[in-house]
Amino acid sequence: MTTRAVLPGIQASPNPRVCDRARVPQRxxxxxxxxxxxxxxxxxxxxxxxVSVPPTSRVRVAVTAPDPISQEGVLSQLRRHPEVDLCExxxxxxxxxxxxxxxxxxxxxxxRRMVRSEGARVVLVVGTIRESExxxxxxxxxxxxxxxxxxxxxxLVQAVLTAAxxxxxxxxxxxxxxxxQVGQLHRGGADRTGTFLGLTPREADVMRLVADxxxxxxxxxxxxxxxxxxxxxxxxLTTRLHLRxxxxxxxxxxxxxxx
Numbered sequence: 001m002t003t004r005a006v007l008p009g010i011q012a013s014p015n016p017r018v019c020d021r022a023r024v025p026q027r028x029x030x031x032x033x034x035x036x037x038x039x040x041x042x043x044x045x046x047x048x049x050x051v052s053v054p055p056t057s058r059v060r061v062a063v064t065a066p067d068p069i070s071q072e073g074v075l076s077q078l079r080r081h082p083e084v085d086l087c088e089x090x091x092x093x094x095x096x097x098x099x100x101x102x103x104x105x106x107x108x109x110x111x112r113r114m115v116r117s118e119g120a121r122v123v124l125v126v127g128t129i130r131e132s133e134x135x136x137x138x139x140x141x142x143x144x145x146x147x148x149x150x151x152x153x154x155x156l157v158q159a160v161l162t163a164a165x166x167x168x169x170x171x172x173x174x175x176x177x178x179x180x181q182v183g184q185l186h187r188g189g190a191d192r193t194g195t196f197l198g199l200t201p202r203e204a205d206v207m208r209l210v211a212d213x214x215x216x217x218x219x220x221x222x223x224x225x226x227x228x229x230x231x232x233x234x235x236x237l238t239t240r241l242h243l244r245x246x247x248x249x250x251x252x253x254x255x256x257x258x259x
Contacts, residue, residue: 062093096120112257115141144169
């Protein structure tokens with residue numbers, strides 16, 4: 001009778017005419033596309049577990065683009081990433097992703113409204129930014145800026161997640177320009193201080209009621225302030241921002257996205 005050698009951890013087949021099949025000892029391999037346990041044939045496989053992200057950890061993102069091709073291109077880039085939850089309603093979005101070729105006045109108004117009226121954190125994807133526009137963009141509240149030429153899926157998701165956490169994400173060349181401009185403002189006496197600071201919450205509330213056609217007495221009643229306080233608020237903001245009158249102040253508030 002022939003004695004067959006059995007290697008440790010390998011079970012011998014009870015039928016000597018049938019080639020032994022290796023069975024895995026009682027242990028688990030590291031997680032991956034295939035996992036084996038005791039009693040399972042070494043060459044059988046199971047499909048990999050699908051990676052899922054809890055709904056509470058997904059970032060709701062609304063995309064605004066100037067044309068359908070750009071809109072669909074960005075959506076298709078983001079749609080593949082489970083950490084992003086795309087939505088159409090800007091009001092329910094945590095992050096608003098705005099795509100622009102250039103930053104004209106219309107684009108800046110749209111950007112300000114997204115931040116100040118909708119309360120969203122903004123990722124700006126833009127082709128070019130002029131030197132004079134950089135502080136305007138930062139002052140508007142854009143937390144992340146991505147060059148259109150660098151807008152890969154990975155780069156967009158990285159910017160979205162950073163903005164959602166309240167962080168900042170700027171290309172290296174823009175960061176250098178921003179530091180230079182802030183330094184110049186600091187050394188030069190901050191000629192743009194008023195514009196850079198914008199409106200306080202109380203000033204914004206007053207200006208919204210002014211835009212609705214209310215007079216000083218009606219605004220004071222509406223906000224539970226004295227008429228003298230309303231007059232002081234109006235005088236302070238028109239003086240600080242070099243505005244000529246109420247109409248000019250309303251135009252400024254609309255342009256800056258407060259109304």
